[in-house]
Structure formats: structure tokens, C-alpha cells
Amino acid sequence: MTENIENLKKENMNLAENIYIFDTTLRDGEQTPGVALTVDEKIQIAQKLNNLGVDKIEVGFPASSKGEIESAKKIRSMDLDSTLVGLARSLPQDIDAVLDADLEYVHTFIGTSPLHRDYKLKMSKEEIIEKAVESVEYAKDHGLAVEFSAEDSTRTERNYLFEIFNEVADAGADFLDVPDTVGILTPIMTHELITDIKNNFTIPISVHFHNDFGLATANSLTAIECGANQAHVTINGLGERTGNCSLEELVMTLKSAYGIDLGLDTTRLYSLSNLVGRLTGVKMPVNKPIVGDNAFAHESGIHVHGILNNSSTYEPMSPEMVGHSRRIVLGKHTGANAVKSKLKEHHIDLNDDQFCKVFDEIKSLGDSGKCVTDDDLIAIAITELASARETPIVIKGLSISIGANVSPTATVKLEIDGVEKETASTGVGPIDAALNAIGVLIKDTIDVKLDEYNLEGITGGTDALAEVFVICSDFDGNKANGRSTNQDVVMASILAILDSINKLLLIKRA
Incomplete structure (x- = not known):
């Protein structure tokens, strides 16, 4: 004042x-x-x-x-x-x-x-x-x-x-x-x-x-x-x-x-x-003054830029005065400075190309109506870092067919060492069908088994990002984890499996 x-x-x-x-x-x-x-x-x-x-x-x-x-x-x-x-x-x-x-x-x-x-x-x-x-x-x-x-x-x-x-x-x-x-x-x-x-x-x-x-x-x-x-x-x-x-x-x-x-x-x-x-049992609205979740939350690129330089630009008092905390929310209005600040906060270092891909993904999710949380950002950034490694096996296409009284069928196209291969398999569900198809396509390249599979919705709602974490092993006793994040749970599962398989393949060829 x-x-x-x-x-x-x-x-x-x-x-x-x-x-x-x-x-x-x-x-x-x-x-x-x-x-x-x-x-x-x-x-x-x-x-x-x-x-x-x-x-x-x-x-x-x-x-x-x-x-x-x-x-x-x-x-x-x-x-x-x-x-x-x-x-x-x-x-x-x-x-x-x-x-x-x-x-x-x-x-x-x-x-x-x-x-x-x-x-x-x-x-x-x-x-x-x-x-x-x-x-x-x-x-x-x-x-x-x-x-x-x-x-x-x-x-x-x-x-x-x-x-x-x-x-x-x-x-x-x-x-x-x-x-x-x-x-x-x-x-x-x-x-x-x-x-x-x-x-x-x-x-x-x-x-x-x-x-x-x-x-x-x-x-x-x-x-x-x-x-x-x-x-x-x-x-x-x-x-x-x-x-x-x-x-x-x-x-x-x-x-x-x-x-x-x-x-x-x-x-x-x-x-x-x-x-x-x-x-x-009376929950406060997120926009409740002083104590609401959004009382010190910012998304707009212009506002976040000001806040990062001097919090008084867009806050009448500091959150610490009331025991609250500042929150930078990522979404369609987010600017690059906010994303860079968040990545730095979580000790994630991306090169310019990787940052652009992460930033574009956040904007895309925001345009689809999703509010991107810190956990979302970390998962997206980790997935982007993982994609920078050598990947002998790359997914090129996926088609799922499901219906009443019919077994789910997945048609998967992979590029393995530069050669495209495609097959279709059935399963008890779309994820199982897709993983069966992958197993058929890679059998001449590497033999692996799935030891652990974990699926989590990072955020609530029907638009939640799915994060899949897997552990696969080969028959030489090597183990490798894989992780991926996607709004499509089937695609997240496939990418996590391929992340793990590529690690095992690189170990095998080392």
C-alpha cells in the first residue's frame, strides 16, 4: 500500500x-x-x-x-x-x-x-x-x-x-x-x-x-x-x-x-x-480468501513472471503470513518461466529441445481442459528424459478393437532396429492384448517377462494422466524398470513396457 x-x-x-x-x-x-x-x-x-x-x-x-x-x-x-x-x-x-x-x-x-x-x-x-x-x-x-x-x-x-x-x-x-x-x-x-x-x-x-x-x-x-x-x-x-x-x-x-x-x-x-x-466436514471453496487452495495460486504466464520476480506484483500479502504456501499451477495460460521454475524446483535439467517438448505437452493438456499438477510435470519430464536414450524398439502404431461378446484385439506396429513389424493379438483386456502382440513381435530380438506392473492416476477425474511403472527381466537375470505417462492408459502401458525392454536390450548388447 x-x-x-x-x-x-x-x-x-x-x-x-x-x-x-x-x-x-x-x-x-x-x-x-x-x-x-x-x-x-x-x-x-x-x-x-x-x-x-x-x-x-x-x-x-x-x-x-x-x-x-x-x-x-x-x-x-x-x-x-x-x-x-x-x-x-x-x-x-x-x-x-x-x-x-x-x-x-x-x-x-x-x-x-x-x-x-x-x-x-x-x-x-x-x-x-x-x-x-x-x-x-x-x-x-x-x-x-x-x-x-x-x-x-x-x-x-x-x-x-x-x-x-x-x-x-x-x-x-x-x-x-x-x-x-x-x-x-x-x-x-x-x-x-x-x-x-x-x-x-x-x-x-x-x-x-x-x-x-x-x-x-x-x-x-x-x-x-x-x-x-x-x-x-x-x-x-x-x-x-x-x-x-x-x-x-x-x-x-x-x-x-x-x-x-x-x-x-x-x-x-x-x-x-x-x-x-x-x-x-465443511470444505472451503478453492477461491476462499486467505485460506483457500487458490489464495496464493497462479497460472497466467504474465502473473507468474511477476510473482517470480517480486511476489507483491500479484499478491497483497505473503502466504507465509498465514502459514499458507504459494502454488504455481500449470495449464493453458502458463508461460515458459513458470515451467522452468517448477523444473528447477524439482532439480530436473532439460536441454532446449526437451524443454520445448515438455512445454508443448503442458500446453496441449491445458487446451484439453486439464490442470497440470507438479506430479504431472515430473512424470512428463521424466518420460521426455527417458525418450532421449537410445531406443532400438519404437512403437509406430496401435489399434484396439473391443466389443460385446468379443475378445479385445490389439494391432501393434513396432520398429525394431529400423525394421517395421506388425501383428495382432487378443487378450483378456486391451492392455493384455497389446502386451501379447509386443511379445510376438520381439520374440526374435529378446525374451523378457513382466515381473511388476503398477498403474496410477496421477490426478483425479476422467482426464487424469495415467502413470505406469513396470519391472521386466530377461532370462539372464537382468532387471530393468520402465515408466511412462499418457492420458491413454493402454499407450502408457505399452510405452512403459518398451522403456524397460529397451534398457534390457541395451544391457544385452553392451
Whole structure:
């Protein structure tokens, strides 16, 4: 970021002296449809969040089940540095459950919007204020720190929202939370709302924004710009419906774009994201900011050339900042510099002619819609290196015939020491038929047997490259391996067999 942009940002922000991260992965994040964490899984995530350095961890909703109380107690016994929080409705029994879980901080809430008053709670404005105040006073009387949420704040009449905030603040609430329960805010609306609240209240303000329109992170960032003291977040943006503000997105925007370091060990973000993804079963999209597989992946030749010279040309931050790694993807848009860099990385040295053939093969695979992995590249390069050796036997043609109720037939044409030979054979499958034909053609040149055959799809999908590895031996006891890569499994098998046979033939003639 240029100095002018940095100064412009700071001039337009009203940052709080202290900004806190309130992580609710274990509570709101677990409310992601289809997600249910075990006690041990919650413990794993809590430990990692603590190691990351978040200020507060909402460990669950103790009143919802005995299991929630048990997991909260176990996490409490870990003696973590993060403040541990329990959720509670504005009911004494819910707050008792937080106390039973041995927690010291309660996040209590009640709906305040007309929709919640009329259709969910069926309570008057006065009754809701009374419940809210009673719960805050009850929690404070029992020694708890209290954060009060006016659920559905953003659809609540402003004067009534301020009225209930004033009442709970007078009752002793330590934080006032503003939930955008159905994610209707935009950054402009957020700016107006939070600025108004900050102008009217001295008590710390927290925000809890949902992502229904994809604006949770932008709105949380705007709230912090306007002086909000705390943001509720989840790892990977998990949560009800479309989720909550993403911890990694908010923290890294503050750190990278604004130079605001919240004291978190951000190098742990990628591994924590993967852990949460694995335990919840919610896989992140490859293009997920910060932690997605493609967050630091590059294919375009122009982009890769810039990245190789200076990563800042096409990256807003380094992958190492979040414990991620840069990935150069090979495909139809790849330039020569990217391929050369990859080959150097894997200590593969090709001459100019060999490189051109490998590069053309990668381009061809890319044009066919395939993304070429590192393993693909290595296999293609090794195959090209192998082809540079003397090859007494070369395949010149292959035709396969298969059908219902007919034995597969392979017609193979080989050039052996400059002489072309052709024959056809049947087999239990096309590969077997082709290998039988090769055996017939080479019987007067060398007698070999196949000792080992391994076939692997280097990458998934119907367009996967097939890599075949074989070991053949002659009857003098010599052994030689052979390897080949091709999108056609039959051709890959034949080329691997011929690679091995040619090595044995060269040994025989040495």
C-alpha cells in the first residue's frame, strides 16, 4: 500500500484504542447446518484458537444440553489464556447453566425487532426491557462479566434499540452487542448505525454480522473503522445459513491493508482453517480468501513472471503470513518461466529441445481442459528424459478393437532396429492384448517377462494422466524398470513396457 493510501485510510477512521476478537466458531459456527462437534473436537479447536491468540472464545450454549455444559467445563479446565464465554437467553436458568459450566463471561441476548417481539417472543417492548435488565442484573450479581445482544438490532427501531441499550448499560452490562441477525446491512448502513451508537454510548460496542448478502466481513471492517471495540467472527466464516464474518478475512484485512496488528499469531490461520474444515466436514471453496487452495495460486504466464520476480506484483500479502504456501499451477495460460521454475524446483535439467517438448505437452493438456499438477510435470519430464536414450524398439502404431461378446484385439506396429513389424493379438483386456502382440513381435530380438506392473492416476477425474511403472527381466537375470505417462492408459502401458525392454536390450548388447 502506498503511503498516501495509508494516510487516507487513517484520516477516515475512528478506531477504538483496543480492538477485540470474539470467536464464536464453537457456538454459532457449530450451528452451521449439518455440523455437530464432539467434546474432543471442541477441545482441539479451542486449544488452536487460544494458540492463535483470540481474546474471547464462545464455547457454546450451556443451557441447550448437558453435553454443552460438559464440553464447556472441559475447555475451562484447560486453563487457556482466552476469555471463555457462554451464550444465554435472557433467562435466569440459562445464566445458571453458564455458571454450572464454570464460565466467567456470559453473552446474553433477547430479540428486539418488531418481528421478534410479535412473532417469536409475543412480548411487549416493556416486557423485553424488563427481561433484559433482570438477566444482566442476575448475571452481575453472580459475578459474571456480561455482554448483552439486542437480537435483530438492525431491524429494530433506533429509539427502542437505544432505550434497551441504556437500560442494560445502567444494569451493569460490560459490552453492548449489535447483531445483524439476517445480514441486511451494507457498509454505508453500518457506518451510519455504528457511528450513531458510538456517539450516544461510552460502553464498549461489539458487532455480530451475518453473511446473507456476502457483506459480513466488509460490514465488520466498517464497524471497526467507526469505533466498534469488538467483532464476533468464526473460522472459515461458518455459521447459520451463509455464515458469519470470517476471522481470517477480517484479521488479515486489518493487518495487511491497514497495518493494524491485533497481536494474533496469523501464521496459524491456514492450519486452523484446515482443522476446522476437517472436523466440521465443511470444505472451503478453492477461491476462499486467505485460506483457500487458490489464495496464493497462479497460472497466467504474465502473473507468474511477476510473482517470480517480486511476489507483491500479484499478491497483497505473503502466504507465509498465514502459514499458507504459494502454488504455481500449470495449464493453458502458463508461460515458459513458470515451467522452468517448477523444473528447477524439482532439480530436473532439460536441454532446449526437451524443454520445448515438455512445454508443448503442458500446453496441449491445458487446451484439453486439464490442470497440470507438479506430479504431472515430473512424470512428463521424466518420460521426455527417458525418450532421449537410445531406443532400438519404437512403437509406430496401435489399434484396439473391443466389443460385446468379443475378445479385445490389439494391432501393434513396432520398429525394431529400423525394421517395421506388425501383428495382432487378443487378450483378456486391451492392455493384455497389446502386451501379447509386443511379445510376438520381439520374440526374435529378446525374451523378457513382466515381473511388476503398477498403474496410477496421477490426478483425479476422467482426464487424469495415467502413470505406469513396470519391472521386466530377461532370462539372464537382468532387471530393468520402465515408466511412462499418457492420458491413454493402454499407450502408457505399452510405452512403459518398451522403456524397460529397451534398457534390457541395451544391457544385452553392451
